[in-house]
Amino acid sequence: MTPKPTELLTVAEVLAELRIPRRTWQRWRELGTGPQCVRLPNRELRVRRSVLAAWLENLQEAA
Template sequence: MSPTLMDELLSVAEICTELKISRRTFYRWRELHIGPEAIKLPNGEIRVLRSTFANWLAKFQERAA
């Protein structure tokens, strides 16, 4: 799945809610380079494209199969 102009940008809070993880876990995964690829906005906030998040999750689904 490739990003499109209409691809939804998810906030850290939305990612954490969807995965049922803490913000600390999300940022730790970023430090370890194991979390989904993110975009840092000019105001410093982090966003993740919905398509990037879906592709990242799919990698784990394939491993479990």
């Protein structure tokens, strides 16, 4: 199954995909260096798959 670019990922899904600890994610959020998130009305965060892909692509170009 091909992921849809508009798919909203949970923080847990992003952590699993990037293989990072939650503390790293929290630090990126504090520093404003992580991928942009969507905050749902229930206050949970989601990350659009397309935003995560663009963020990773930008990191690759900067390396």
